[in-house]
Amino acid sequence: MKIDVRDLSFSYGERRVLEGVSFDARAGEMLCVLGPNGVGKSTLFNCLLGLARPEAGEISIDGQDLRSLGVRELAQSMAFVPQSHAPTFNYSVFDMVLMGTTARVGGVSSPGSREARSAEDAMERVGISSLRSRGYMQISGGERQLTLIARALAQQASVVIMDEPTANLDYGNQLRVLMRVKELSREGLTIIQSTHNPDHAFLFADRVLALLDGRVAALGAPREVVTQALIESLYGVRVTLSTDENGTICCRPQLT
Amino acid sequence: MRRLGTTPEDERRGLYTLIVLILAGLVVAGVLVSFALGRYPISPRQLLAALRDKALELLSALTGGAVTATKSDLVTDQMRSILFNVRLPRVLLACLVGCCLSAAGASYQGVFQNPMAAPDILGASSGAAAGAALAILLELGSRMVMVFAFAASLITIALVMIVSRTARGNRLLRIILAGIMVSSLCNALTSFIKLVADPNNILPEITYWMMGSLAKTKPREVLFVIVPMTLGIVPMLLLRWRINLLTLSDSEAKTMGVNVGAVRIAVIICATLVTAASVSVSGLIGWVGLVVPHLVRRLVGNNYRHLLPASMLGGALFLLIVDNVSRNLLLTEIPIGILTSVIGAPFFIWLITRRKETI
Numbered sequence: 001m002k003i004d005v006r007d008l009s010f011s012y013g014e015r016r017v018l019e020g021v022s023f024d025a026r027a028g029e030m031l032c033v034l035g036p037n038g039v040g041k042s043t044l045f046n047c048l049l050g051l052a053r054p055e056a057g058e059i060s061i062d063g064q065d066l067r068s069l070g071v072r073e074l075a076q077s078m079a080f081v082p083q084s085h086a087p088t089f090n091y092s093v094f095d096m097v098l099m100g101t102t103a104r105v106g107g108v109s110s111p112g113s114r115e116a117r118s119a120e121d122a123m124e125r126v127g128i129s130s131l132r133s134r135g136y137m138q139i140s141g142g143e144r145q146l147t148l149i150a151r152a153l154a155q156q157a158s159v160v161i162m163d164e165p166t167a168n169l170d171y172g173n174q175l176r177v178l179m180r181v182k183e184l185s186r187e188g189l190t191i192i193q194s195t196h197n198p199d200h201a202f203l204f205a206d207r208v209l210a211l212l213d214g215r216v217a218a219l220g221a222p223r224e225v226v227t228q229a230l231i232e233s234l235y236g237v238r239v240t241l242s243t244d245e246n247g248t249i250c251c252r253p254q255l256t
Numbered sequence: 257m258r259r260l261g262t263t264p265e266d267e268r269r270g271l272y273t274l275i276v277l278i279l280a281g282l283v284v285a286g287v288l289v290s291f292a293l294g295r296y297p298i299s300p301r302q303l304l305a306a307l308r309d310k311a312l313e314l315l316s317a318l319t320g321g322a323v324t325a326t327k328s329d330l331v332t333d334q335m336r337s338i339l340f341n342v343r344l345p346r347v348l349l350a351c352l353v354g355c356c357l358s359a360a361g362a363s364y365q366g367v368f369q370n371p372m373a374a375p376d377i378l379g380a381s382s383g384a385a386a387g388a389a390l391a392i393l394l395e396l397g398s399r400m401v402m403v404f405a406f407a408a409s410l411i412t413i414a415l416v417m418i419v420s421r422t423a424r425g426n427r428l429l430r431i432i433l434a435g436i437m438v439s440s441l442c443n444a445l446t447s448f449i450k451l452v453a454d455p456n457n458i459l460p461e462i463t464y465w466m467m468g469s470l471a472k473t474k475p476r477e478v479l480f481v482i483v484p485m486t487l488g489i490v491p492m493l494l495l496r497w498r499i500n501l502l503t504l505s506d507s508e509a510k511t512m513g514v515n516v517g518a519v520r521i522a523v524i525i526c527a528t529l530v531t532a533a534s535v536s537v538s539g540l541i542g543w544v545g546l547v548v549p550h551l552v553r554r555l556v557g558n559n560y561r562h563l564l565p566a567s568m569l570g571g572a573l574f575l576l577i578v579d580n581v582s583r584n585l586l587l588t589e590i591p592i593g594i595l596t597s598v599i600g601a602p603f604f605i606w607l608i609t610r611r612k613e614t615i
Binding site: 021046049050051071072074076078079080082085088089090091095098099100102103104107109110111116122132133145151182 | 265267299366369370371390469491495496497500501503504506507508510511512513514515553557558561
């Protein structure tokens with residue numbers, strides 16, 4: 001599955017948030033979106049997910065225009081992983097994951113045994129099967145995030161959009177969640193995620209989309225496009241990039 | 257090792273089935289006990305005999321006399337009259353109203369993402385009260401009181417929806433705020449009607465109506481409300497899985513393939529319909545829609561697929577029991593609305609303080 005974005009523009013009233021944004025993402029690819037707060041990452045995601053209507057431009061999934069897809073059809077090809085949150089009611093992890101299958105069952109029917117199996121599989125893939133009967137409110141932040149990822153898998157969409165999936169997680173959980181996500185992209189999912197940590201882009205991204213002032217500042221492999229100058233212009237802090245003995249690039253802030 | 261084919265999921269479903277069966281059994285038992293209690297007790301045997309006679313009578317009328325109607329010696333004519341004109345409608349209505357108020361409460365809690373939502377959150381009860389008060393003031397008779405209450409309740413919610421549509425801001429908050437405003441207006445109207453009502457006969461009747469009671473239930477009232485109740489309950493049951501997704505954020509539900517706006521409106525309309533129907537025949541009966549779903553959440557969990565049917569049975573059972581207390585505890589009837597509050601409020605306090613768990 002391939003997602004194509006062409007000349008996307010979006011405004012909130014007078015304020016232009018996105019202007020002429022173009023990129024694509026292919027199956028098995030992990031695309032990281034970098035950019036300062038308020039640059040329009042969430043707006044971009046909302047446009048991709050059909051939650052916001054772009055002012056101009058085109059978004060297509062496998063050549064099919066997004067606007068021609070209904071809510072259910074769209075959910076069958078694209079899933080969303082929000083930041084982990086506290087819902088009003090405490091559902092079991094299994095129920096939470098099972099909700100992802102809703103797009104697969106039509107009309108007014110409820111998920112059946114086939115959907116229950118795909119929820120099981122999704123929990124298995126993410127490695128949270130042992131949490132199935134626990135309450136979503138009683139598990140840790142990292143486990144919640146994995147639950148939401150399993151939910152997206154149960155949806156069986158081939159594109160998964162993640163809004164800062166590691167925000168609010170501790171250092172270990174951030175890496176564990178991202179490693180799991182990386183494996184999923186290796187298995188053929190298209191993953192588009194936003195992140196605030198340049199190191200995460202170096203470690204996990206196949207390509208990076210950098211947004212600045214609503215425009216594409218850079219698009220390409222992290223080693224090629226994520227430069228010292230780019231990070232400094234995105235975030236307004238001075239950094240140095242160093243390469244360790246394994247060839248991994250590491251970003252270190254310069255404190256003055 | 258777990259036995260093959262028994263996952264915790266199966267176990268939970270088994271537990272749910274068991275709870276539903278127990279609740280259903282208790283409702284049936286409660287119905288039988290309700291007939292046996294009261295100034296004219298009717299034993300289960302007499303009840304069955306009278307029901308069989310009635311069935312044969314209907315069958316005989318339908319087949320033009322091919323089936324002969326019988327009359328059991330167990331039951332006197334007076335008993336028959338009490339059974340079919342007084343006891344049966346009342347027992348049925350207690351079950352129906354309890355079932356509907358619980359279902360509406362549970363549904364509202366889901367669509368408004370608020371565990372404290374009750375069936376009257378949007379002003380369905382305030383609207384019904386204003387309508388009923390108006391009909392009583394105009395001395396239109398009990399049938400029109402019911403019709404006025406039902407219509408006023410629906411008009412109130414329609415008004416809430418229209419106001420909330422034109423207001424700005426968060427959609428859910430807008431609906432709730434509009435509900436508060438409109439029901440406050442209705443309360444003002446009710447107060448005004450009470451002010452101008454004749455204090456000797458009209459005012460007490462209005463006050464008594466507002467306390468909530470099933471004492472004057474007539475067969476035709478049951479027939480009147482059963483239509484809107486069915487029209488509301490059936491879609492709610494069909495949509496109950498999707499109510500789960502409405503308790504998450506709108507964007508999440510949408511990206512999971514749920515048409516949030518349409519499902520939410522459908523559930524609100526259904527819940528309003530059954531609330532309006534209940535209130536129009538029973539007056540204001542509080543707490544049922546809050547206490548019963550919360551108790552049932554403890555039993556079967558928050559998944560609406562299990563919660564809604566179990567709440568409906570639980571509500572029927574609860575109101576049936578309370579109604580029996582209301583008509584048998586003292587020589588004169590205690591309005592059921594007073595009892596549900598007396599039971600409901602302390603029970604709810606116990607419920608929320610019992611365990612350190614988020615509600």
